[in-house]
Amino acid sequence: MYIMWFVNFFVSASITMIVPFLSLYIESLDSSYSNEFVQRWSGYVFGVTFLTAFLISPIWGRIGDRHGYKKILLINGIGIATSILLMGLVQTVYQLFALRLFMGLVTGFISTSMALISAQTEKATAGKTLGTMQMSNVAGGLFGPLMGGLMADSVGFIYTFFLTAAVIYVSAIVIIFGVKEQPIRSKEAKRVSYSRKDVIVHIFKQPLLVVTMLLTFITQVGNFSIQPLLALYIHDLHGPVNLAFYAGLAFSATGLGNLLFTRKWGDLGDRIGHDKVLLALLILSSILFIPQAMADSYVMLVIFRFLYGMALGGIIPCTTAYIRIKAPASMQGEVLGYNVSFRFLGNVVGPVIGGIVASHYGIPAVFYVTAVIFLFGALFLWGVRSHSKAKERSV
Known part of the structure; x- marks a missing residue:
């Protein structure tokens, strides 16, 4: 490793x-x-x-x-x-x-x-x-x-x-x-060969697996909706002096928070359940976008970008680990491939949404819209998770 x-x-x-x-x-x-x-x-x-x-x-x-x-x-x-x-x-x-x-x-x-x-x-x-x-x-x-x-x-x-x-x-x-x-030595891996149709059917038979992929998409939409606009936002807060450096520092603050906490979130997910950690991190991410929209100084923005990076650090490993648990060994690569596809789709859709919102309502509105998107993801996960648990209890 x-x-x-x-x-x-x-x-x-x-x-x-x-x-x-x-x-x-x-x-x-x-x-x-x-x-x-x-x-x-x-x-x-x-x-x-x-x-x-x-x-x-x-x-x-x-x-x-x-x-x-x-x-x-x-x-x-x-x-x-x-x-x-x-x-x-x-x-x-x-x-x-x-x-x-x-x-x-x-x-x-x-x-x-x-x-x-x-x-x-x-x-x-x-x-x-x-x-x-x-x-x-x-x-x-x-x-x-x-x-x-x-x-x-x-x-x-x-x-x-x-x-x-x-x-x-x-x-x-x-x-x-x-x-x-x-x-792979598991009996299931040796015994079963899955077609593409089998993989898709398996994904849709497990609502939490579908939600996990949608959360991957939502996460990337949230990340990339503001990234192309961040330098312009920092220009408004800090001015044009050394703009590239300060924009890079704001990007790095998010990455640093992510780097420091990603393993801790994964470890916590192993102990209490990845769906619980995902739910908490989605809500936390949603909350942390609001003060970024209200930032009245560059320092305030960087602080909350760092805190957002801490929350973001657990979303990707927890979604990947959940797929590892729910997908049979002989189809994990393809299921993870679909998950990565949703991630790349978010990379494309995010800047489009951010550009449209910013052009009509200003850059701070992008943070608010992204907060709503993350909150929607949390509510969606909570609803499907509650439904799945109720269904398991009734069996």
Whole structure:
């Protein structure tokens, strides 16, 4: 697991390294590109990866269930590295768009690694173990943009792409020699082979499993609804001085809170139940968005972004652990793939909702709308959970 922790960290960091300068790179490709063109295509280039990943993640999960997760990790790792390498050689934004689209097709690395660890983990400790793995993803996402910005300033855009690709190639080599996948030995895994229809039917037969995936979607909508607007909001609170630095600090505050508490929430879920922890964290997240909308200073905003990150840190490992418990071993990869698809869909829908709300009612309204979305998720989980328990008692 420790090898996968470090590999996940470097892959997560490498993928997010290019985010801070993506629009600047597009602008540098052709001096004739207008500001409107750059802004529009920055959105297209950013979003297409998540859109294709949303469609393809369950397929990678299904292939991993049948043929082994390690092979899929290698295919995805080499595919991501190659696409990033070629991004440093593009001449037009359309070529960059095509490579980002291809990257979405092979971007199942993180979800496959979680499925691999999940399949090798006892159910009783799934939350703690997956929480530990989630720490690597969060840490990579936290330090990736900072590393990417420093590298772009030091060696330029092109060599940043090359170095990023090299890191992921090395990660793939480490997987080849350092990761051993143990075959699933459960009787159920040997006895049953599930079709795609069987997997979907299994998901819909368990309402809490469906709700868990919807909560993954809601979480990402909440995260990404405000992210593209946060720098503008900080500009209103703090002014234009060192805006990029202070915006990055606010992003990092959320990531730091997430990093510090994700394993603790997973451990608590193992002891008292992941659905209970999820319910509490959704309500807490909803509450913590309200003071962000009412912030009258930059410091106040950062404090509540950090507290929100603490609550957010338990949602993803608890949803993943719940799937680990409820899904049979031989279909876990595909079920986790569907869960990741909902996550990527939230990455696409969130900025759209945030942009629409902000354009009509202002940026603070986005925080209020997101708070309502999280509260709706909590009420939905509570209702389905209560119904399921009542049904179990009546049997």
